[in-house]
Amino acid sequence: MTIIFHKVHGSGNTFYLHEEMPNIPYDWPLTAQKMCDPSNDNGADGLLIISQSTKADAKMRVYNADGSEASMCGNGLRCVARFVLTKLKQTKATIETMKAVLSVQQVDPIFKSIDTYSVEISPVSFELSSLPMMYDDNKRVMNSVIPEFASDIRFTAVSVPNPHLIGIVPIQYIEESQFQEQLATSFNIENEYFPDGVNVSFVHPVDESSIFVRTFERGVGFTNACGTAMTASALVSATINLVPFGDVTVYNPGGFVKCVIEQNGEHVHLSLIGNATFFATYSGELSDDGEFLCNSIILHEHEIKEYKELEHHSQLKIKDGWSRNENL
Template sequence: MEIKLWKVHGSGNTFYLYETSDEQEMDWVQLTLWLCDEENEGGADGLLLICPSSQADAKMRVINADGSEASMCGNGLRCVARYICEKLEVEEAVIETMKASLKVRKESPLFEELPTYSVEISPVSFELSTLPMVYKGKSQVIHEVIEEFSPTIHFTAVSVPNPHLIGIVEEHYIKHQSHQFLLAHYLNNDNEYCTDGVNVSYVYPMAEDAIYVRTYERGVGFTNACGTAMTASALVANLNGVVASTEVTVYNPGGFVKCIVEKNDEIYNLLLIGNATVTAIYTAEVIDGTFGWKSCERTAEQKNYDKCIQFVKEQTAQFLISEKA
């Protein structure tokens, strides 16, 4: 049996994308573990599975590199948005995810000729029970110092719907990642606060309309970017007066995106806008539950994205990591 996969990324958050008409077609966890092995074509952060939907144009499932399944992925959704919009020859579509059906749309490029898509990020909740997270019997943690985590960092817990712990930090916490690594590693193993793990992002304000975000992603580790984390970080920065604009540029190790943060009748409307890049199209062979490559056709799109990376490096040179965890 032969299968065709796209290798894609949003802000350097890399995935394989595969469309199936049968969600029981094969063992997706085993496929994902094989695809994400760094020794295999450089690996990836996960598998984006596109399935039929009875309520939208398609359904997206996200299998993380460790085999766990995420409820949403903003960077991945942009890549799925491109695949579906190009397949259906439309500029707007609706994609079913685990918690909601979300609108997606083709947008004007943010940088040169990069294919760019916007995706809705929803639902939003600050209730700790939705992460889940337990802390001193509280129902919410919003811009609050958690002494057990740090005596100085203000944290906000939010689900979008993936669970996120967002810390507003000083520059040295971005330049040196050891504190974030130790906290995130603890919260994603046996602990009394986040029994299912949590994405941990450190956010540094760069300007009234720009932030820098680095994320330790549940099921992945430090990643070039996490779409829901960037959107949640823009929301938290706006909510707590860290930025003044409702349109926030979010820089990250893998590139940059734009996040729109709006509130209507106590409901947050969040939009994530960024690249959806195809780096290669692979053909793989599946025989008796084992996998192997047959062919690979690389695109020219990454060369254009490399220019974007150089631009981001120039904008964020002060955040180059000087200490590894």
């Protein structure tokens, strides 16, 4: 049977996306490993599967490149939102994820005519048990130096609901990624702090209302962007007064997004706003052992070209911000 995969990305975070047919089983973890391998047309960071839902307009499942399943993916959710809203001919919908039913909507373009979507990021918790993380007898880690991790980085732990360790770092840790990779790798093998692993993000301000984030994702490694990590980083940055609450621009190696942080007492509402770019459509056959045999490819040249312009715009903004604010 011929099936279709779309190759999509949110902020350069790439995925294969497929709407599955009811009662036709496939081994999606194995398929994710095969399709995301770099030898397969440069691979991808994950596999997005859309299916029917009894709770929402559609259901999303997310498989990392290593076949593990993630509870949420903000960049992937925007791409799923575009697919579902286009199919339903609507501008708003709800998507069921592993831990929550989330609102999505189409919004004004973030850059030129790029398809842009706003998605809810929830639930949010600073409790270490929600990640989980074990560190002495602490219930939370908020903007704290952890000597066992690093002597010059302040860390915050938060789940949204994926587990994140956010470090506010000097610029040298952004310019050189080796330490971040070593630290994140140690947390995603057997260790005493994170039994289920953790996403590790390093954050440095660009200006008074924007930040740069680079993320090492569990199950993937370094990616151009991680939607929940960018949202978590914006939340942490606002909470510790690095940037104001409200609209925060978050730059990343793959472009930029807008994060909206609204706080009402103890309640926090988070929205992630950014592109949902479809740059290729593949038709072919999927074997039982997860091999996809492609018969035809359609490249969406206009979307590819326009996003490259956004990337260039983003890189200039980052360089300009750091050159103007060397003391940030």
